[in-house]
Structure formats: structure tokens, C-alpha cells
Amino acid sequence: MDEQHFTEPDAATDAFKQAFRRHAAGVAAVTALADGGRPVGFTATSVASLAAAPPLVTFNMARVSSAWPAMVVGNRVAIHTLGPRTRHLAVKLAADNAVRFEGDHWAPGPHGVPILAGVTSWMLGEIIEVHPVYENAVIVVRIEVGELGDEDEALLYHERAYQRPVAL
Amino acid sequence: MDEQHFTEPDAATDAFKQAFRRHAAGVAAVTALADGGRPVGFTATSVASLAAAPPLVTFNMARVSSAWPAMVVGNRVAIHTLGPRTRHLAVKLAADNAVRFEGDHWAPGPHGVPILAGVTSWMLGEIIEVHPVYENAVIVVRIEVGELGDEDEALLYHERAYQRPVAL
16 A cells, blocks of 8 residues: 555645745725626635736635536626725625625626625726636636725735735 | 817826725735745735635736846745734835845745745745736736734725725
8 A cells, every 4th residue: 555645645734834824915806797687795715916007806716605506607796805894795795605695795897797885995807717627626717996995004914814915 | 079088097096096095905925036046025905815725816017127037927925914013024025125035034945935024824836827008017926825923903904005904
């Protein structure tokens, strides 16, 4: 029996988990409309800038997500930046997907895409690429429009808790 | 003259810039070997988890980067998490690429890939996908090995400055 076959995958997963425990991430919320105009969305710690000209953003997601059916090239998504005062939105969009849009914390925006209330900003754009990788996917969005929202600090996720940034 | 053609692209770029000013990002450093064993690397604020099983990581980059020639499927890259005590590495790997590897702040690791000294962790893996998008690219890495490093807080980039996270 070659023990390496059993230990190596664990070493890789351990390395990955250790590294991400040392890494802090900004918290965003992604929303879209799925088939039949059903609002879907989730809390994302993977939102990243890809380019400024044209303005391109990426995020990663699981293909088992309730929002996956909306991740189709040509469909629109909204990406909201959150702050400590909208931490409840991060909690709500990470909880049971059946009740994520129950309540008055959102309203339809451009193309009917749900825009969350009280966020520090939102930007909306067209999905231009979807790259499935194993059970997950990388989504590329070309930003078209957006709005600056309420003043607040940035919301972080680090060491399994919501945090905020301070100067060094 | 249709004025919309002139104002719309600006509105999109403005929305993108405003949103990312409200978003905080963890700071990482990516290193690799390019042609002829030349060490290359850069400071990245786009490192994100894609999956835990198998462990997959993404980052975004400009295709004009000096590290771009190393971003080939099958090549190895190291992704280091940084802290306030290794802020100098973030500064060094964002400065003039001709001198990023001049000094004793790194040593060859697995596959000869540069491993930076004093980091809070590093993980190394194989590039499994490269997706060019306009002048930039999304890189997908499957993690194989890594090491936990020195204890330190996480390093953030927010509001054009290095910062650190604190509890809410």
C-alpha cells in the first residue's frame, strides 16, 4: 500500500486551509435573477478586480449554489460592497437560500436585478465569461453601471468572523 | 451626436472605481519561474479561494506583467500570505520588476519556485487554467503543498494604504 496516495491530498488541503486562515477577505454580496425572474444571491469573499478599462470583476462560486442557474453569459449580476452596518445582509445572503429575499432589504434595480438596501456601493454588469472548474466556477462580469451608497467602513471576513480594517 | 456613447463608458468605470474604494482586499504575493529559471512575481490583491476539495485558488493579473510568461498551464506558482511585518515584501514585489528578486528575502522552494522569507504562510501548486480576458487574465492553481509561517496579523489593502483587520 502506497501511503503517499493518502497523505498527499491531505497535505494539499491542509496547506490551502492554513493559508486562507492567514488571509483576510473583503465581503461582498452578489445578486441576480434566475429563470422566471426569481431573485438569487449569495455572500462572496472572492470578489476581485480584473481590469479597470474596461471595468471587469471576477468572483468564484460553487455550482451547487442556488444562484448558479443565473450565471449565464449575457445575464446581469449586481455586486454590492458591504460594511459593518450592513453585516446583516452578509449573514442573510449566507443563510438558507429559501428566505434570502424575504423582507424589504432589497428592491429591483436595472434589468430587475435585486439591489440591496444600505450598501456602501453596488455595481451591475453583464456576465461575459463563466468558467466551470470541478464543482465550482469563475464568473467574469463587465461592469456597466453602479452607485455609491452610505458611508461606512469596509466589511472583512477573517478568522471565521466579520472584521473591519484599521490603519497600520 | 449621441452623447450617451461618451458618458456611458465613464459611468461604468466610475462605478467600478467607487465600488473598489469601498472594498478591502487581503494582500498576497505570487512567485514563479519564467523561461530560463528567471524568478518572477508580483503583489496581488485578487487571491481568492475557488474550492477546498480539491484545493483551488484563483488570482487575476495584467498580461503586461513581467510574470505573465510564467503563467503557463503545468508551471508551478507559490502564493504567499503577508502580514504587517512582511509589508516590505508587498512593497518590493509591487515596485520595479528588475529588482524584485535582488536580495536575500527569498530562497528556492519546491520545483525551484521562489519562496519568500518571513511570510505568514505559503502554498504552491500547478497552474491548471489560464483565461485571458482583454489585456488581463484569470489564473487557476491547484494547490499541492505549503507551509505555515510566522505568526502575524493579516495584511490588507484599502483606501490606497496597507491596513490590518480588527474585530467589529
